[in-house]
Structures are given as structure tokens and as C-alpha cells.
Amino acid sequence: MAHHGNTPAAWTAVLVSLAAFGVGAVGLVIGSWPVFWIGVALLAVAVVAGRVMQAMGLGAR
Incomplete structure (x- = not known):
């Protein structure tokens, strides 16, 4: 059965990546x-x- 990346490791990597892109975008804008x-x-x-x-x-x- 496929899990589609629904694991704690995947969630952590995605959430930290999302925060990283947000911080980087704010840095570029300001x-x-x-x-x-x-x-x-x-x-x-x-x-x-x-x-x-x-x-x-x-x-x-």
C-alpha cells in the first residue's frame, strides 16, 4: 500500500522547507x-x- 510520503520524516522536511522558503522570500523582498x-x-x-x-x-x- 502506498503511503504517499505521510511519515514524520516527510512532514518535518516539508514544514522546515516551507519555513525556509518563507524566510528566504522575506529576505529578498526586504x-x-x-x-x-x-x-x-x-x-x-x-x-x-x-x-x-x-x-x-x-x-x-
Whole structure:
């Protein structure tokens, strides 16, 4: 049966990614490069968190 990514690892990665894109967009709109790069860093955190949680058994097998 397909799970369609409905796992804690997927949800965490998606929510952190959404926050990262939001922070990055705000940084671009207000013209703040440090805020933009914080958004980029958060995107990397989302990828790492998703992979770590998947390795811990909280993602799809």
C-alpha cells in the first residue's frame, strides 16, 4: 500500500522547507541578504533532518 510520503520524516522536511522558503522570500523582498542566506541554510537543515529521521526509522522504507 502506498503511503504517499505521510511519515514524520516527510512532514518535518516539508514544514522546515516551507519555513525556509518563507524566510528566504522575506529576505529578498526586504533586501536583506543575511536573512536570505538564513533561509538557504534552513533548506539544508530540512534535507538533513529528513534524512536523519528516515535513517532513524521515521520515514519510508
